[in-house]
Amino acid sequence: MDQEPNGGWSPGGQSAAATVAGAADAFLDALTTLVRETHLAPAEQLPAAVRAATACFGMDAVVYLVDYGGSLLVPMPEEAGAPEDPVSTEGTVAGRAYRSLDLVTSSSDGRAHLWVPILDGIERLGVLDLVATGAVDLEDPVLRRSCWALSHYLGSLITGLASYGDGLDRLRRRRPRNTEAELVWNLLPPLAAGTDSVLVSGRLEPAYEVGGDVFDYALSPTSVQFAVLDATGHDLSAGLAAAAALAAYRNARRNGRGLFEQAESVHRTLADQFRGDVYASGVFGDLDTRSGRLSYLAAGHANPLVLRDGHVVKQLADGRRPLLGLDLNTRATMGEEHLEPDDIVVLYTDGFTEARDPHGRGFGLERFIHLLELETSNGIPLPEVIDRLVRAVLRHQKNVLQDDATLVLIQWSSQAQADLEPRAG
Numbered sequence: 001m002d003q004e005p006n007g008g009w010s011p012g013g014q015s016a017a018a019t020v021a022g023a024a025d026a027f028l029d030a031l032t033t034l035v036r037e038t039h040l041a042p043a044e045q046l047p048a049a050v051r052a053a054t055a056c057f058g059m060d061a062v063v064y065l066v067d068y069g070g071s072l073l074v075p076m077p078e079e080a081g082a083p084e085d086p087v088s089t090e091g092t093v094a095g096r097a098y099r100s101l102d103l104v105t106s107s108s109d110g111r112a113h114l115w116v117p118i119l120d121g122i123e124r125l126g127v128l129d130l131v132a133t134g135a136v137d138l139e140d141p142v143l144r145r146s147c148w149a150l151s152h153y154l155g156s157l158i159t160g161l162a163s164y165g166d167g168l169d170r171l172r173r174r175r176p177r178n179t180e181a182e183l184v185w186n187l188l189p190p191l192a193a194g195t196d197s198v199l200v201s202g203r204l205e206p207a208y209e210v211g212g213d214v215f216d217y218a219l220s221p222t223s224v225q226f227a228v229l230d231a232t233g234h235d236l237s238a239g240l241a242a243a244a245a246l247a248a249y250r251n252a253r254r255n256g257r258g259l260f261e262q263a264e265s266v267h268r269t270l271a272d273q274f275r276g277d278v279y280a281s282g283v284f285g286d287l288d289t290r291s292g293r294l295s296y297l298a299a300g301h302a303n304p305l306v307l308r309d310g311h312v313v314k315q316l317a318d319g320r321r322p323l324l325g326l327d328l329n330t331r332a333t334m335g336e337e338h339l340e341p342d343d344i345v346v347l348y349t350d351g352f353t354e355a356r357d358p359h360g361r362g363f364g365l366e367r368f369i370h371l372l373e374l375e376t377s378n379g380i381p382l383p384e385v386i387d388r389l390v391r392a393v394l395r396h397q398k399n400v401l402q403d404d405a406t407l408v409l410i411q412w413s414s415q416a417q418a419d420l421e422p423r424a425g
Contacts, residue, residue: 024142024146026056026057026146027056027057027146027149027150029056030053030054030056030057030146030150031053031150031153033049033052033053033055033056034049034050034052034053034150034153034154034157037049037052037053038157038161042161042164042165042167043158043161043162043164043165043167043168044165044167046063046076046157046158046161047061047062047063047076047077047078048078050063050128050154051078053150054130054150055133057130057136057143057146057147058132058133058134058135058136059114059130059131059132059133059136060130060131060133061128061129061130061131062075062076062078062128062129062131063075063076063118063126063128063129063154064076064086064087064094064118064126064127064128064129065118065125065126065158065168065171065172066089066098066124066125066126066172067086067172067173067174068172068173068174068185068207068208069174069207069208070089070203070207070387070390071088071089071090071391072086072087072088072089072174073086073087073088073089073092073094073095073098073126073127074086074126074171074172074174076171089387093106093113093115094115094127094129096115097115097116097117097127098117098124098126098127099380099384099387100380100381100384101117101119101124101381102117103115103116103117103144103147103148105138105139111131111132112131112132112136112138113129113130113131113132114129114130114132114138114144114147115127115128115129115130116128116130116147116148116151117151118151118154118155118158119151119152119155120152120155120156120158120159120190121155121190121192121193121194122192122193122194122199122201122381122382122383123155123159123190123191123192123193123383124192124381124383125155125158125159126158128147128150128151128154130147159190173208175208176208177207177208177209178208178209178211179236179239180209180210180211180212180234180235180236180238180239180240181206181207181208181209181210181211181239183236183239183240183242183243184204184210184211184213184214184239184242184243185204185207185210187214187242187243187246188202188204188214188215188216189215189216189217191203191383192382192383193217193219194219195219195221195224195289197289197290197412197413198219198224198287198289198410198411198412198413199382199409199410199411199413200217200219200224200226200382200408200409200410200411201381201382201383201385201386201408201409202215202217202386202406202407202408202409203383203386203387203390203406203407203408204404204405204406205351205390205393205394205404205405205406206404206405209234210404211231211233211234211235211236211238211239211242211404212230212231212232212233212234212238212239212241212242212280212404213228213229213230213231213242213349213351213404213405213406214228214229214231214242214243214245214246214406215227215228215229215347215406215408216246216249216250217408217410218253218254222288222289222290223286223287223288223289224286224287224289224410225253225285225286225287226284226285226286226287226347226408226410227246227249227262227282227283227284227285228282228283228301228347228348228349228406228408229242229245229246229249229266229280229281229282229324230280230281230282230301230349230350230404230406231245231270231278231279231280232278232279232280233278234403234404237274237277237278238278241270241273241274241278241279241280241325242280244269244270244273245266245269245270245280245282245324247269248265248266248268248269248270249262249265249266249284251265252264252265252266258286259284259285259286259295259296259297259319259334260297260332260334262284263282263284263297263299263321263324263332266280266282266324266325267299267324267325270324270325271325271326271327274325276325276326276327278325279323279324279325279326280299280323280324280325281298281299281300281301281302281323281324281349282298282299282300282301282324283296283297283298283299283301283304283347284296284297284298284299285297285304285345285347285410287339287345287410287412289412291338292338292339292340292341292343292412293336293337293338293339294316294336294337294338294339294345295319295334295335295336296316296319296334296335296336296337297319297320297321297332297334297335298316298319298320298321298335299320299321299322299323299324300321300322300323300324301349302348302349302350302353303315303316303317304316304345304346304347305345305346305348305369305372306337306339306343306344306345306346307343307344307345307346307372307373307376308340308342308343308344309342309377310373310374310376310377311373312346312369312372312373314337316335316337316345317335318333318334318335318336318337319333319334319335319336320332320333320335321333339412341412341413342411342412342413343411343412344376344382344409344410344411345409345410345411345412346372346407346408346409347406347407347408347409347410348368348405348406348407348408349403349404349405349406349407350403351393351403351404351405351406352368352389352393352405352407353365353368354403355393355396355397355403355405356396356397357396357397363393363396363397368389371388371389371392372385372389375388375389382409382411385409386407386409389407390405390407393405
């Protein structure tokens with residue numbers, strides 16, 4: 001393989017086997033470099049480590065992280081001159097890679113760029129801007145697979161490093177959070193995750209003032225258990241109630257309790273601690289990913305929806321119990337539904353359907369369902385479906401939400417997990 005002065009490679013004049021072998025060596029060098037440069041390093045040193053790693057491919061690099069509102073890609077600063085201004089996730093090349101999960105090539109200032117999504121599992125964290133510094137073929141499938149794999153490892157690294165300091169968090173937040181939002185956001189699971197049989201994606205808005213909404217899930221080889229909880233109010237009391245409800249739910253679930261017991265644990269915790277001053281609605285579910293059998297229980301909450309082939313085919317109204325935290329003597333009933341492959345279960349709070357514009361016009365369930373059907377029929381990733389729904393509600397309310405809004409999508413499929421291969425960009 002013809003070696004370039006910068007450490008890259010040119011496949012010209014070499015056999016396919018030699019090209020693949022050289023690419024494999026470059027990938028191993030890049031991965032080893034990234035591991036070495038980030039060992040015992042704070043998150044702020046990540047840009048330099050990534051640049052050292054991608055130099056093995058004959059490329060320079062800039063790491064962009066998505067802000068908590070999902071609208072901006074923010075470059076990580078590095079003394080070598082990374083761009084200082086964030087770029088939009090809409091209408092930009094970087095945003096196209098982020099939103100579509102595609103590898104995208106572009107050219108600017110006479111330099112070729114390869115934009116690679118940064119993922120932790122299926123959670124979108126940002127994009128990696130790789131700039132060719134030598135004779136590098138950005139269409140080479142071996143190189144593209146190597147860059148894709150490196151970006152996946154980078155995503156896991158970012159998630160791990162974020163728990164050791166505040167540097168990455170400060171970069172991703174574009175304005176201050178209130179205390180209740182700080183409390184709730186630090187209790188959430190990853191916003192997207194999956195196995196080979198189920199995908200889960202969720203979102204809370206407003207990202208900086210959310211108070212009483214929270215969601216959770218637990219993946220296993222044979223099931224996904226989940227809950228969405230909506231505590232009354234928008235102040236710190238609502239945040240404390242949401243935190244207590246989430247802890248009670250997780251405790252019951254992790255102790256092997258079923259849906260009735262999980263809901264009762266949340267109910268008793270809220271009733272004992274807040275004595276009727278704060279209560280909550282919620283949905284609890286358990287999906288058997290081997291058979292598609294869904295058991296569910298809604299406590300004073302909007303009925304979950306079932307999306308099939310781009311259409312809402314059912315509202316799940318059978319499993320019911322009273323609100324959580326209020327002593328109402330009403331019998332609970334369990335609901336059950338048998339899903340078909342690729343069905344999507346939709347859980348939402350009333351911050352979506354009851355959102356009102358400045359003239360008092362509600363967003364409404366009908367419009368909500370129409371947008372769900374429209375976006376899911378396009379075959380776009382679940383996190384992007386959620387982003388588009390959130391943007392639609394924000395536009396309706398002129399970017400000022402009057403209530404917490406939570407949306408969780410759960411897709412069951414026999415082949416749910418996307419292959420770790422780059423798609424055509």
